[in-house]
Amino acid sequence: MILSYKWLQDYTEIDAAPRAYAEAMSMSGSKVEGWENLADEIKNVVVGKVLSIEKHPDADKLVVCQVEVGGAEPIQICTGATNLYPGAVVPVALHDSYLPGGVHIKKGKLRGQVSNGMMCSFAELGLTEHDCPDQDADGIMILKDGSYTVGEDIVTALELDDLAVEFEITSNRPDCLSMIGLARESAATFRKPLRLPDPRVEHESGDIGNYLKVDVETENCLRYAAKVVKNVKIGPSPKWMRDRLRVCGIRPISNIVDITNYVLLEYGSPMHAFDYQQVKNGHIIVRQARPGETLETLDGVVRHLDETMMVIADEQGPSVVAGVMGGEKSGIADDTTTIIFESACFAGPSVRRTSKKLGLRTESSSRYEKGLDPETCISALLRACQLVEQLGAGEVVGGVIDCYPAPKAPTVLHLDADYTNRFLGTEIPKEDMVKYLESLEFEVRADDSIVVPSFRADVAHKADVAEEIARLYGYDKIPSTLAQTADEAELTREQKFARTIRQQLVGMGLYEIITYTFISPKYYDNIRLPADSRLRDSVTIRNPLGEDTSVMRTTALPSMLDILSKNYANRNLSCRLFELATVYEKAGDDQLPNEPEHLTLGMYGDCDFYTIKGVCQGLLDGLKVPGCRFIPCADHPTFHPGRCAEIELDGKIVGVIGEVYPEVAASYGIKPRTYIAELDIASLLAGAVETVTYKPLPKFPASTRDLALVCDEEVLVGDITESIQHSAGKLLEKVEFFDIYRGKQLPEGKKSVAFKIVLRSENETLTDKHADDIVAKILKNLAPLGVSLRA
């Protein structure tokens, strides 16, 4: 909403400078977004009078004018304009003058002739053809009507000095989408009296009953008021009205349209002017649309209506989508002679639904859907007729039609000063509270009951009253205290666990990423999920921005691959990333999905399978999650069948890790071998040791044995390790794989695997024999696996 500062003075007297005004209004609840004044951009431009016009000696298309500008001598100005004549009164930008858009005019020479400035068109003054309907768009602006003084500043002469203040009005205050609403707020903020208009029509003739009949057949129409104007003379509206509309950002069109817009701005009440000839039998019916009805709206689009939409119709059919947009034919035309002014109040939710359904949002619909005040309808209607009379735009017919089936009783609340002060933490005297409320037109009665004005539907509770008091008292005057309440807090185990995961991975050289949680269903193809994979059953967004962001991910691997791919495309030669990623597991149809947190790891460049596995194991160690097993997995579609493991913890698969399947990497455009993993965080937490108990440091020395074993290529190091652990029992302190060898010194298909075994007893020094016996047992139990000591 843009406010004209000059217009504001009709209702109250505010003389604050722009910034002070803006700040005070913002602090009392009407947020000012900015302000501008055309006058600030125009400097040193005056009213001039053309004395003579001569042909330019050296240019066919130029003329040389002598122009009187209020100084002792006339000045010479060259121009290409063709609409000048001796005696024409024009705006003249003198030497060293400024025009809107930062244009700086200086004297100079045109084809050898001195030119001491520039005569201006309306566009050069920042105006449009709508602001100046009687002007030639291609020529110099000619100031008619004889009331101008030569030499007068053009800003004063054309009354351009008006401040346009732009407000951001919150959705609960549709009353402030009007000059009167903002004037009320301004007056209350600056503690000034408010003068509200009381529109009256002086002369009326005839009886509306002979012209018009209105039937309201739907409860979505809260009030429908109308007046008729005959002998309408369509023409431009006067300059003062055009000026005000211009400053408020509305394009002047013609007197009747301008009047409806003027009243819209003044009262915040949308008005519609019908051509009476287009209303069949002078009978207006406000009703819900019938299935199959269509209407071509003003924007030339044929709208398909249904019974949820309210229309203004005549006996032939709908002519307006109520509160949204008029029909192509119902509007006034140049030959219109009789008009109907409609001032109605339609129910917000109905207008909102219709506007959404039609995909048509207008100035009118955006106001109605916030809930307007039916009490304003008549004042606005009378104001329009008063303006018609004032502008000589027609003759107002006597009487008014007012269908107002169910006027609402005003909301009555109670002024509880103690509650208010307790709630706000203030000590505002009750008299001040009353004063603040009254300045906003709340009626405070002797018994402390408060009658809420009809235009303030947002005030329905004593907390709302407290806000009115607080904002006029000043939020800045409310003291600052600290609540006496709970002051101890700590993170939950889950939250601390997530932090530890992050710290561990950062310590191991990975960067954390944060990705979008919705993906394209095609991403499941990218990671080769089979058509019947349950992971394809995603929570689907009904109105996504695009297919790429249309389903909630069930796995975070595509997100990780996507980011790895972007990094690769950006020529990052190596990359190591992780994400704590929420995934969304569909539950029942009308149930919320589960939202487990997964951990994904991803890397390429300077790494291999054992790098990512190392990170994973390091993490598990750091998280104190013992007992994870890595089980070869050859059938995960996303992974290299020979380089993939499922991670098992307590008999349950908690994750997967491995090299990305070549086709998958290719679909992401990543050339180097790429490694990813995905683990379920809750499962890790379940397996984590909560409290570590200290184990005494050893008192007796350890016996260490290195074993070089030979076996078939297929035998897994993990199986050998488990066998050793099993055989050595309690005395085994550590079994450590440290080398693998394949080559000429071994038969084909065989490999040599080396382990360091550390044995220790808590109670004694192990004898060599004891250690040797254990090794013998280890070897004996390895034999069935086809593992033997290397000769």
Add this chain to the structure above:
Amino acid sequence: MKDKLLQIKEQAIAQIAAARDDLDEIKVRYLGKKGELTAILKQMGGLSAEERPQIGQLANQVRADIAEAIAKKAEQMKAEALKNQLEAERVDVTIPGKLPQQGGLHPMTQVLDDLTEIFLGMGFSVAEGPEVELDYYNFEALNLPPDHPARDTQDTFYITDNILLRTQTSPVQVRTMEKQKPPIKVIAPGRVYRSDAVDATHSPVFHQIEGLVVDKGITMADLKGTLEVFTKKLYGADSVVRFRPHHFPFTEPSAEMDTQCYACHGAGCRLCKGEGWIELLGCGMVHPWVLQNCGIDPEVYSGFAFGIGLERVAMRRYGIGDMRLFYENDQRFLSQF
């Protein structure tokens, strides 16, 4: 004999001074069992009774002097050897160090962790709630019935008629109040969704931190005080804030909190669009109807709530002008924080 001793001493001292690798040999030569001094002393038998103690004393003195000279020299040589070794081991300290593999937290996590620390220190626990949420929690329980005009300002992704992607972290307020009786003091950080097309300042996914305090006797002054302390901890003790009336359907009174522009200190500049202030968060007293919806008696309890946009705080802290960078996750970007 006396001259002989003195001569030995002089000779030994000279040799010790000139010694290089032969200090041990010198020691043996003079002080060893077959050394020169021993040889002399063996001749003591031929001396008179008067001479013997004198010469004995002198011999002992010479022995002691030589031993001391040798010890000193040994120490000096050791020191010199160490010095030479260290000299030889000199490295160019300006050559870059061998870095361990570098990693780092996402800048948004760093900012969130900082904010969480501040609030934990002020006694706020951390609450959580689902991102795929019921309409009831996201809108209705927060005074946003169907067809409420404020719903339009939060363009919503819908899953079904009743299920949506939460547009704000405020539903966690409702869930917390349903689960827990006052006193309540929580923050709820999390991802939220609005169907905004991606550009430098908009993302369909972004993060908020919700705050909620409910107890007996909580006032708007407490809201101001708490958020002022928070801002001073975040931006320094000299930061200035103002509270400006605003509207949120689920708080009443509602406010936006601005911080004085750090670039112009309130004078007005391009960064703050001439206002001198930059909006930081929205807040207000929990609407009594919201308390009531959650089964908390608004005649007994009151509370305040606030919501902070995490991206905005992070962008301001690091001078990041484009929100998209947070979600592109280029390692060259991530490695800067």
